[in-house]
């Protein structure tokens with residue numbers, strides 16, 4: 001059984017096998033969670049990002065975690081919200097799925113996700129939480145290997161939404 005946890009906090013401080021970064025296609029760093037991870041992790045992460053060169057939307061790549069307490073960083077690129085008819089939900093689900101697939105493939109057992117695309121990429125938070133939780137549930141039902149999946153919410157609104165969606169799901173199970 002894979003545990004699902006929701007916490008409020010800064011993902012760069014979480015001690016798990018892999019933390020996920022909401023990166024951009026250039027893997028160039030930026031603001032938000034991306035900035036926080038590179039700031040706390042140091043230059044080794046960016047060096048590897050440069051060698052990898054980039055990552056298409058909906059896919060995921062892995063680097064060292066530098067000075068972070070996590071062992072690895074999985075960089076995934078969420079979709080920019082363009083109204084909802086541009087494959088946003090499919091691409092967002094793909095981010096979560098590919099990140100978990102990469103973790104399992106690399107024998108990483110605990111993974112922490114930020115709320116991908118819900119910052120500057122503008123994805124409506126409630127819809128994004130629904131996609132994230134549904135994708136994780138479906139994945140852990142089918143695939144063994146992960147011990148724990150954490151959703152690390154930075155803002156109060158996301159934290160409340162995740163608590164609500166998880167509670168509803170647990171009541172219907």
Ligand code: ADP
Pocket residue numbers: 009010011012022023031032033034036037078114115116117118119120121122152153154155158
């Ligand atoms: P995106 O471009 O995918 O929207 P952002 O970094 O702008 O990425 O925002 C994604 C989410 O990450 C937002 O919900 C934001 O509140 C959250 N966030 C920002 N900083 C951190 C952090 N240090 N740890 C975890 N989540 C964070």
